[in-house]
Amino acid sequence: MNNRIFTGNYEECKVGNLISISGDRGKKVGFVGKALPKFAPKRAFWDIYFSNIGKVSEKDNIRYYIEEYYKQVLSKVDDEIKKLLEYEKDPILLCYEKGQDFCHRHVLAEYIELTYGLKVRDIKIDDKLNIEENPRPEYIRDMLKDVIQKELER
Numbered sequence: 392m393n394n395r396i397f398t399g400n401y402e403e404c405k406v407g408n409l410i411s412i413s414g415d416r417g418k419k420v421g422f423v424g425k426a427l428p429k430f431a432p433k434r435a436f437w438d439i440y441f442s443n444i445g446k447v448s449e450k451d452n453i454r455y456y457i458e459e460y461y462k463q464v465l466s467k468v469d470d471e472i473k474k475l476l477e478y479e480k481d482p483i484l485l486c487y488e489k490g491q492d493f494c495h496r497h498v499l500a501e502y503i504e505l506t507y508g509l510k511v512r513d514i515k516i517d518d519k520l521n522i523e524e525n526p527r528p529e530y531i532r533d534m535l536k537d538v539i540q541k542e543l544e545r
Contacts, residue, residue, distance in 0.1 A: 394476075394509060395481050395509075396475070396476065396481070396482055396484070396500075396503060396509060396511050397481065397482065397483040397484070397511065397512050397513070397514050398483065398484045398485070398486075398496040398497070398499070398500050398511060398512075398513045398514070399483050399484075399485055399496075399513060399514050399515060399516065399525075400485060400486060400487060400488060400489050400490075400496075401417055401420045401422055401485050401486075401487060402420070402489065403489065403490075403514075403515035403516075403525075404483050404485060404514065404515065404516050405516060405517050405518045406516060406517075406518055406520065407481065407483045407516055408425075408479055408480055408481050408482045408483060409422075409424045409425070409483050409485055410424065410425045410426065410427055410475075410479065410482050410483065410484055410485065411424065411425070411426040411427070411428075411485050411486075412426075412427050412428070412430035412431055412484045412485060412486055412495070412496060412499065413426075413428070413431055413485070413486050413487060414428055414431035414432070414434065416428060417485065419487070420487070422485070427471060427475070427484070429464070429467075429468055429471050430464065430468060430471070430484070430495070430499055431464075431495065432456070432459075432460055432463075432464065432495045433459070433463045433464065436455075436456065436459035436460070436463065437456075439455070439459075440452055440455060440456045440459075443455070450530075453493055453530075453531075453534065454534055454538075456493075456498075457498055457531070457534050457535055457538055458538050460495055460498050461498075461502075461535065461538045461539065461542065462542070464495075465498070465499070465502050466542070469506075472503060472506075472507070476507070476509075483514065483516070484496055484499065484500075490513075490525045491525065491526060491527065491528050493528060493531075496513070497513070497527045497528060497531050498531055498535060500513065500527060501527070501531050501532045501535045502535060504532075505532070505535065505536065505539070512524050513525040513526070513527050
């Protein structure tokens, strides 16, 4: 089993085992590599999240997103995560948002860390293999843990 997994965005990751986790498979930026769209957020809750920006508090909106992403995506992809860890060497899971901008790849990374005990680093990697780590927003782990706990109590 692979014990290394990374996340990043299309613009900042130029080489490696690049795998899109966006719903459009990275087509907006011309990405043509592997794709795992099952990890993408569902359009219906993403639209609600996006339309709520500026209308509800950022914290409440992000909480909504994490809850829906967990219920509609994360709670259903453990087999895909196991396959990813078993068959892919050092995968870099890509989406559009840069660095610490809130996105589903950060929530997925926290889920993998919490569920599988693996450290998932968010990185930038250029064509000369220079790697720089991006810190993830710290609040995501706490929100996700709370969401998982509440779902388990149901």
